[in-house]
Amino acid sequence: MKGKAAAPQGKERTRKVPASLHQRILGDIQGNILSGRWGPGQRIPVEHELMRQYRCSRMTVNKVLTQMAQAGMIERRRKVGSFVRRPQSQSAVLSIPDIKAEVDALNLPYRFEILKRSKRAASRELRALLGTDESVPLLELVCRHFAGDQPFCLEYRLVNLQAVPAAATADFDETSPGAWLLRQVPWNVADNRIRATGANADEAARLQVKSGSPCLVVERTTRAAQSPITFVRLTYPGNLHELIATFTPLGASAPQPA
Known part of the structure; x- marks a missing residue:
C-alpha cells in the first residue's frame, strides 16, 4: 500500500x-x-x-x-x-499627481534624489514664477525621480517659506518635496502650464537623453487663498509620458455616479 x-x-x-x-x-x-x-x-x-x-x-x-x-x-x-517595451506614464491634466504613484502604476521600483537644495531671496524672475510681487524667502530644490534605473522626471521647485516655514527644516529623506507638500499644506488653486521643449545640455545629462530630445514640461503654481505655496516645473522625456483629461461641453452637467 x-x-x-x-x-x-x-x-x-x-x-x-x-x-x-x-x-x-x-x-x-x-x-x-x-x-x-x-x-x-x-x-x-x-x-x-x-x-x-x-x-x-x-x-x-x-x-x-x-x-x-x-x-x-x-x-x-x-x-x-x-x-x-518602453513604459509610458499617464497623469490627469487637472490634478496634482504623485510621481511615486505614477511609477508604481508602471510596476517599476521608485526612488528619488535631491540634486540641489538652497534658501534664497526671491528675485524678480522667481517672483514671476510664483506669481507674487512680494520678496518672500524661498527654498529652491532640484529633484530627480527614477522608474527602475532610468530617470523618469526632473523636478525644479520653489517653496514659499513665508507660507510653508516647516519646509526649511524638512529632511525629504523618505518623502519627496512634492508628496510632502501635498500631505502638509492645504491648497485651493493650481495654475497649470503645459508645453513641449527640447532638453538642454543640463536636462539631457540628468535625464540621460540626448541634448535636444523632445520633453514634456508641466509647470504648476499652487496657492492657498491669495498666497502662493509652490512653483514646480516637471520635465519628462517626451516619449515616456502623456497627459489625459476628460471634458464636457460648456453648460453640460457631468455624469452622475451610479
Whole structure:
C-alpha cells in the first residue's frame, strides 16, 4: 500500500515541474528588465535561445513571452523577435499627481534624489514664477525621480517659506518635496502650464537623453487663498509620458455616479 501511495505523489511532483520552470523563466526575464540590465527597446533572447538555455519546450517559452506581452512588459514582433517595451506614464491634466504613484502604476521600483537644495531671496524672475510681487524667502530644490534605473522626471521647485516655514527644516529623506507638500499644506488653486521643449545640455545629462530630445514640461503654481505655496516645473522625456483629461461641453452637467 505504501508503494501505491508513493506513485501518485511522484506523478504530482512531475506535473508541477513545468509550472515552476515557467515561473523561473518569467522571474529571470522580469528581473533583467526591472533591474535595467535589459533597457527599453532592447531585444531579448529569441525563443530557440531560451529553449536551449532552460532546456525546455518551445511551448513553455512561448507561454512566458505571451504572458509578458499581455502584461505590457515586452513587445512581440512577428519574424523579428521580442523587445523590452518602453513604459509610458499617464497623469490627469487637472490634478496634482504623485510621481511615486505614477511609477508604481508602471510596476517599476521608485526612488528619488535631491540634486540641489538652497534658501534664497526671491528675485524678480522667481517672483514671476510664483506669481507674487512680494520678496518672500524661498527654498529652491532640484529633484530627480527614477522608474527602475532610468530617470523618469526632473523636478525644479520653489517653496514659499513665508507660507510653508516647516519646509526649511524638512529632511525629504523618505518623502519627496512634492508628496510632502501635498500631505502638509492645504491648497485651493493650481495654475497649470503645459508645453513641449527640447532638453538642454543640463536636462539631457540628468535625464540621460540626448541634448535636444523632445520633453514634456508641466509647470504648476499652487496657492492657498491669495498666497502662493509652490512653483514646480516637471520635465519628462517626451516619449515616456502623456497627459489625459476628460471634458464636457460648456453648460453640460457631468455624469452622475451610479
